[in-house]
Amino acid sequence: ARDGRPEGGRVARGSGDGTRRVGGAVPGQGGASLRGHGARIVRTALSPEGARIATASYDRSVKLWDTDSLVIDSSSSARVETVWMAGFSPDGRHVAASGRTTTLRSADTGALIWERDLGSVIAQRFSTDGSKLIQNSVDGAVRIVDMASGAPLHEIRPADGIVRTVGLLDDGRSMVLYGEGWLGTWDLQTGRSLGPTRPHSWVTESFVVRA
Numbered sequence: 001a002r003d004g005r006p007e008g009g010r011v012a013r014g015s016g017d018g019t020r021r022v023g024g025a026v027p028g029q030g031g032a033s034l035r036g037h038g039a040r041i042v043r044t045a046l047s048p049e050g051a052r053i054a055t056a057s058y059d060r061s062v063k064l065w066d067t068d069s070l071v072i073d074s075s076s077s078a079r080v081e082t083v084w085m086a087g088f089s090p091d092g093r094h095v096a097a098s099g100r101t102t103t104l105r106s107a108d109t110g111a112l113i114w115e116r117d118l119g120s121v122i123a124q125r126f127s128t129d130g131s132k133l134i135q136n137s138v139d140g141a142v143r144i145v146d147m148a149s150g151a152p153l154h155e156i157r158p159a160d161g162i163v164r165t166v167g168l169l170d171d172g173r174s175m176v177l178y179g180e181g182w183l184g185t186w187d188l189q190t191g192r193s194l195g196p197t198r199p200h201s202w203v204t205e206s207f208v209v210r211a
Helices: none
Strands: 002-004 011-014 019-023 031-035 041-046 052-057 061-066 083-088 094-099 102-106 112-116 121-126 132-137 142-146 152-156 163-168 174-179 182-187
Touching (some): 052 083, 061 094, 102 132
Parallel strands (some): 041 083
Antiparallel strands (some): 083 094, 094 102, 102 112, 121 132, 132 142, 142 152
């Protein structure tokens, strides 16, 4: 995994030994390692303003780091159930960590806001306005979760098969679900399909959709 800092300040590059290499965005610039996890780091996320890095590890913890000092904010290091990903909300105020359970914590203090057993999650992203968390579950469904309470709002199980990837439309109100040989558009507010799915023949793990 690799995340770029706004204005090219830092990038974080993955490793399998419980560290993350953080260096300049320009090749050849020096860097340092994030050391503090007891197992492999599986996901790195950069806050929108570039001030913090979140790391999720197989040691079942999520840690927050100051981007400039690369020091762990110990008050924000929270041990959770098996965790596979972590990400910042669009305003940078919250960190969602997902795996077998999902937690939402304050990015400033590490305080737990809510914890929910939403089923095992393999991918997540925030809606553009930060009011919803969109999750891909291991069983192929997509869940739309209320950010304020953690309550699941909608569960989508397309008849065409499992969902591999979710893309948000620029209008902020709808999303595209991508499956094996099909794609379709759904409404974020209602969880309802906006029309029949259509076939495709290309293969990808992620994409950007323009309204």
